[in-house]
Amino acid sequence: MFPSILIVDDEPSILQSLSGLLIDEGFEIITASNGYEALKIIDSEAPDLVLLDIWMPGIDGIETLKEIKKNSSSLPVIIITGHGNVETAVKATKLGAFDLIEKPLNIDKVIVSINNALDFRRLEEENRYLRKKIIEKHSISGGSAPVQALNLQIATVAPTESWVLIKGENGTGKELVARTIHQLSPRAEAPMIDVNCAAIPETRIENELFGHEKGAVTGSNVKMRGKFELANSGTIFLDEIGDMSLATQAKILRVLDEKKFQRVGGGRVLTTDVRVIAATNKDLEAEIEKGRFREDLYYRLNVVPIEVPPLRERAEDIPTLVDIFLGEAAANNREKRKTVNPDAMEILKVYPWPGNVRELKNLIERLAIMVSDEIIGVADLPANLLDPKVGGNLFSIADLQQARTAFESEYIRKQLAAHGNDIDKTAHAIGVEPDYITTALEGTRD
Ligand SMILES: Nc1ncnc2c1ncn2[C@@H]1O[C@H](COP(=O)(O)OP(=O)(O)OP(=O)(O)O)[C@@H](O)[C@H]1O
Numbered sequence: 044m045f046p047s048i049l050i051v052d053d054e055p056s057i058l059q060s061l062s063g064l065l066i067d068e069g070f071e072i073i074t075a076s077n078g079y080e081a082l083k084i085i086d087s088e089a090p091d092l093v094l095l096d097i098w099m100p101g102i103d104g105i106e107t108l109k110e111i112k113k114n115s116s117s118l119p120v121i122i123i124t125g126h127g128n129v130e131t132a133v134k135a136t137k138l139g140a141f142d143l144i145e146k147p148l149n150i151d152k153v154i155v156s157i158n159n160a161l162d163f164r165r166l167e168e169e170n171r172y173l174r175k176k177i178i179e180k181h182s183i184s185g186g187s188a189p190v191q192a193l194n195l196q197i198a199t200v201a202p203t204e205s206w207v208l209i210k211g212e213n214g215t216g217k218e219l220v221a222r223t224i225h226q227l228s229p230r231a232e233a234p235m236i237d238v239n240c241a242a243i244p245e246t247r248i249e250n251e252l253f254g255h256e257k258g259a260v261t262g263s264n265v266k267m268r269g270k271f272e273l274a275n276s277g278t279i280f281l282d283e284i285g286d287m288s289l290a291t292q293a294k295i296l297r298v299l300d301e302k303k304f305q306r307v308g309g310g311r312v313l314t315t316d317v318r319v320i321a322a323t324n325k326d327l328e329a330e331i332e333k334g335r336f337r338e339d340l341y342y343r344l345n346v347v348p349i350e351v352p353p354l355r356e357r358a359e360d361i362p363t364l365v366d367i368f369l370g371e372a373a374a375n376n377r378e379k380r381k382t383v384n385p386d387a388m389e390i391l392k393v394y395p396w397p398g399n400v401r402e403l404k405n406l407i408e409r410l411a412i413m414v415s416d417e418i419i420g421v422a423d424l425p426a427n428l429l430d431p432k433v434g435g436n437l438f439s440i441a442d443l444q445q446a447r448t449a450f451e452s453e454y455i456r457k458q459l460a461a462h463g464n465d466i467d468k469t470a471h472a473i474g475v476e477p478d479y480i481t482t483a484l485e486g487t488r489d
Contacts, residue, residue, distance in 0.1 A: 046161055047071040047088070051081040051107065052096040052123065057148075061094070064150050070157070078107035085115060092160055093120045094153070095140075097131055105134055112139045117167055119160035123148065182223065183216060184367055185360030189352040193220070200347050201227035208284075208344045209322040211351030214401030217322040218282065220351055225278040230318055233277030236270050241286035248291050252298070255307035271304055271315045279317045284344065285325030285336060296340045319344065354396040354403060361392050361403065368404050372411030381411055383419045386452040390421060394428045422456045429453075455483050 048070050052058050055076070062072045073088055075081040077099055085093070093111065097104035108120055119141040124131055132143050141163065142156045182194045200207055201224045209217045218237070225235040243251050250260060254269030270279060287295070298304045299319060303312050321344045330336035354361070365383055373380040383391065396402055406425070414423045421429075455469070459480070462469040470477040 045069055045071045046091040047073060048092050048094060048157065049073045049075060049081060049084055049088070049090040050094045051075045051078065051099070051104075052094075053077060053099045054096075057096070061148070061153070065154075065157075068154055078102035078104070078110075081107055082110055085111060085118065089115075090118070091164065092157060093118060094123060094157075095120050096123045097128070097135070098125060105131065105138065108135060108138050108140060117164065119164050121153075121156050121160060183219060185357060185363050187357040187360045189357045190360055193349070193351065196347075196349050197223055198227065200224060200349070202229065204318060206319045206344060206346040207321070207349055208327075208347070209320065209349045209351060210327075211322075211324065212353045212399055213324050214399035215351040215353055216400050217324075217351050218280070220349060221278075221280045221282075221320045221322060224320060225280075225318075228278070228318065230277050234274060235278040235280055235320075236274035237280045237282060238270050239282045240291070241283035245288055245291065249294065249307050252294070253304045253306055256309040258308070260307065266306075269304075269306065271298060271317060272306075272313060274317045275315050277317065279319055281319060281321040281344075283323065284321040285323040285327055285330055289335070289337065292337045292340050296337065296343065299340075299343055354399045358392045362388055364400060364403060365391065365407055368407035369411060372408050376412065378411075379417060381414065381417050381419055384421075384452075386448055387419055387421045387424055389446075389448075390424055390428055420456070421453050422460075452483055455480055 048065060050058055050061055050065075050072060051074075052061075053076050058074045058076070062074060065072055073084055073090055075084050078101055081093070081095070084090070095104050095107060095111075099107075102110075104122060104124075108122070111118060111120055116139070120139070122132075122135045122140045122143045124135070124143055124145055135143060141160045144152055144156060183190055183197070197220060207221075207224060209220050211217050222235060225231060238252065250267065250269065252269050252271055254267045254272055257266045258264060260267075281295070298315070302316070303314050305312055325336075327336050327341050327345075331338050331341055365388070369381055369383070372378075391403070398405075410419050410423060416423075455473075458473050459466070459469050462472055466477045466480050470480050
């Protein structure tokens with residue numbers, strides 16, 4: 044398909060000559076002799092580009108440009124102006140014209156400008172498409188109300204410069220939330236640098252955060268950039284913020300306040316432009332009360348608080364997450380995707396997941412490797428998932444019908460195992476027809 048160009052000019056001779064030249068260049072041409080006609084054609088024909096004359100009777104080029112940008116903001120418009128009309132040129136540029144070409148027209152210039160505009164539009168479209176993909180890829184999976192609310196908060200805060208404090212139990216996805224915010228922010232091109240505040244020993248914290256000059260540290264003969272330097276123009280993710288010593292908290296607070304720091308052993312003051320996202324699984328307000336966390340640092344970091352709910356509060360997302368993890372496992376192991384049968388899924392849904400999404404992900408990865416059958420059933424689940432002490436037993440299934448099915452399937456499996464996996468013998472022993480057992484095990488019985 045050839046790109047289509049709408050030429051708008053009230054002079055028939057220009058329309059004719061320009062059309063002819065551009066058709067020869069392989070463009071599809073539509074013409075309009077005034078602004079009104081042009082707007083109608085844009086609506087009905089959706090051209091790829093507009094060449095717009097400024098001086099026209101009726102609504103002039105500037106007014107037409109305003110209307111075009113109102114409804115089709117990404118449509119590139121090249122303005123054709125009289126010689127030396129600076130004022131109009133400034134106005135048109137402010138209104139979003141892609142380029143201005145002076146009369147008398149030099150056809151080579153016109154073609155270069157058209158090609159640039161079309162390239163620019165293509166890149167813009169590609170960019171929009173990729174951004175949409177990134178947003179789809181970088182949203183937290185799950186359709187439950189708490190996850191929808193979380194995704195909305197993420198989408199709202201991401202494009203701003205606000206600092207964010209992410210709270211939530213271990214393994215709920217706090218780092219994923221931080222990464223998503225960074226990816227959707229204007230800083231996405233720059234890196235997000237993680238600092239695990241709990242893992243850095245007190246003696247190394249300054250080196251890690253601020254770096255050091257050559258020779259400043261025993262055993263190191265090279266200059267090292269610190270995390271705040273590496274994160275410049277990007278995001279710094281301070282994970283496990285509640286596990287920092289008070290001394291480290293003071294150092295962090297200083298650099299967050301002043302946005303300046305020095306490498307260890309260096310005299311030069313470096314400035315840093317970072318967005319801070321912090322995360323914790325601790326109740327920081329309680330830590331403040333106990334004198335273990337600085338109140339001033341808490342208020343500095345807690346500009347926008349985001350709470351990531353524990354998995355047990357969004358159990359309806361478990362099938363979606365299981366499906367994602369089974370898909371990932373199949374791709375990693377180059378195997379056919381396994382499935383979890385409905386009874387086993389019920390048990391996964393009622394187990395309280397103290398290790399949250401991380402625990403679920405690890406279990407599914409393990410089951411995908413260990414279970415030889417394509418369908419994962421109740422008997423494949425680890426015993427702790429059925430242990431009444433952790434609440435993951437059949438009695439926690441809210442729906443009687445589902446509880447009955449899950450119990451029956453588990454009961455039949457145990458009986459089968461006790462009778463050497465002989466279906467006839469087992470059926471006889473428990474007083475049902477053999478078909479009953481087969482159907483129950485396939486998970487198809489209501
Ligand atoms: N909604 C989700 N969809 C897919 N994977 C997820 C989701 N939430 C969490 N995960 C995965 O679960 C694991 C744990 O998540 P993450 O490391 O973000 O948790 P965390 O809250 O930062 O944990 P910790 O408190 O231990 O640092 C990661 O492998 C992450 O990719």
